[in-house]
Amino acid sequence: MSTPLNIIFAGTPDFAAQHLAALINSHHNIVAVYCPPDKPAGRGKKLTACATKVLATEHHLPVEQPENFKESTAQQTLANYNADIMVVVAYGLLLPEVILTTPKLGCINVHGSLLPKWRGAAPIQRSLEAGDTETGVTIMQMDKGLDTGDMILKSISEIETTDTSASLYEKLAILGPNALLETLDIMADSNFDAKQHNIAQDNDEATYAHKLDKAEAELDWNLDALVLDRKIRAYIPWPVAQFTFTETNEKQHRIRVWSAKAEQYSGNDMVGTILSADKTGILVATENSAIRLLKLQLPGKKPLAIAELLNGRSEWFQVGNNINGKS
Missing domain, CATH: 3.10.25.10 (Formyl transferase, C-terminal domain)
Known part of the structure; x- marks a missing residue:
């Protein structure tokens, strides 16, 4: 078993919460959970927490909900957690370069496609729409580009002719946490060398998954x-x-x-x-x-x-x- 890492987790929807659940059940230590501020929902417009915050609260984990990371106070709060790594899954907030370089091992992202295909907001939907026969998750080292960072690990899932975005989402919600834990074990090894292990994306093969529109x-x-x-x-x-x-x-x-x-x-x-x-x-x-x-x-x-x-x-x-x- 690898050395436990001190992790900051950042995510929002149920897809992210399922990754957080895997980390909670692992030997790693979650020092803080980041998610967006609560939003009005329902007819009464009552402020409602996202799935990630609900799970974090149930497990008594520290929760941070900054509007963004533009303010130096938000940046310093994150730095004070002294994390080894930050795991980002469907967070929804842009991370400035100062945040990407704050944790010792940087920030990694779980992306729902086989990069460099389908960078962007709707990779699951666009892969189905395009008629792809396979998809998966890519764990990548985050940089200042949009899903352009070096790839650490890929895990593949077949797309069946009966799959919907909902069913494919569930497949990747199982695949992703396992890939994430495997990646953390790789990175926690004292012999891990990102320059030798990680693979740069070929920008010539990149496609973009535009956000869905009604x-x-x-x-x-x-x-x-x-x-x-x-x-x-x-x-x-x-x-x-x-x-x-x-x-x-x-x-x-x-x-x-x-x-x-x-x-x-x-x-x-x-x-x-x-x-x-x-x-x-x-x-x-x-x-x-x-x-x-x-x-x-x-x-x-x-x-x-x-x-x-x-x-x-x-x-x-x-x-x-x-x-x-x-x-």
Whole structure:
């Protein structure tokens, strides 16, 4: 077993909390947990702690919640913890260079992709959307660039054709903590030499995972069915792919798509045409193919399998009509 390290942990959502849990159960010593200030949530806009803070509080760990690290007082507070290393997982705050170099071993980050592919805010979603067959986590030494630091360790996960961002997120939430603990053991070894061990990223192979935008969720039936299928899976659980259905009275409904399946189709129907609608799904013509919608959600309702949906809304999805209703 390696020498225990004194660790500052910085993270926000449940994904980060699962990494913190692994550290709590390890032989390492957590000297402080950093997370963003509590934010208003719910109808009452009550200040609510993030998942990382909740877990840290349960285990009586010191919690720091600076707005940023621009002030010298915030920088000095972190330095006073005299940490060996700072572990950053989905923290959401930019770390200035003075923070990156404060711990003895610097700062390391758990990133949800196989760098240099998919640097940025939405690596899980963009890898699915692009049709990648594998992803994983990369533990990297942080520098002043955006996910550009030297790579310490990679762990790979297969992307299955049924994966959504939610299911892939769970896979990486298991993979990441194990990779993190392995990395800390490597770095805790007295013979560890970053210059000899770490691997620089090839910037020519880098791709960028732009933050998701709600506008992207609107489905374009002119796309190939495989592309649409990947988008639908990539946007679960947020922002959820959707289309706008217009009734004959011009009333519009935003319908979310929670499950679908691309299918071969060689007909010449216009894109968006409903080819069939029964308990097996609503088959819609797309560019050079078709997609079968399996689970939809009407505004204000829960997601329903198509068989249940058609019981009450079969008139909306008549064979031969356009999936968007009246145009």
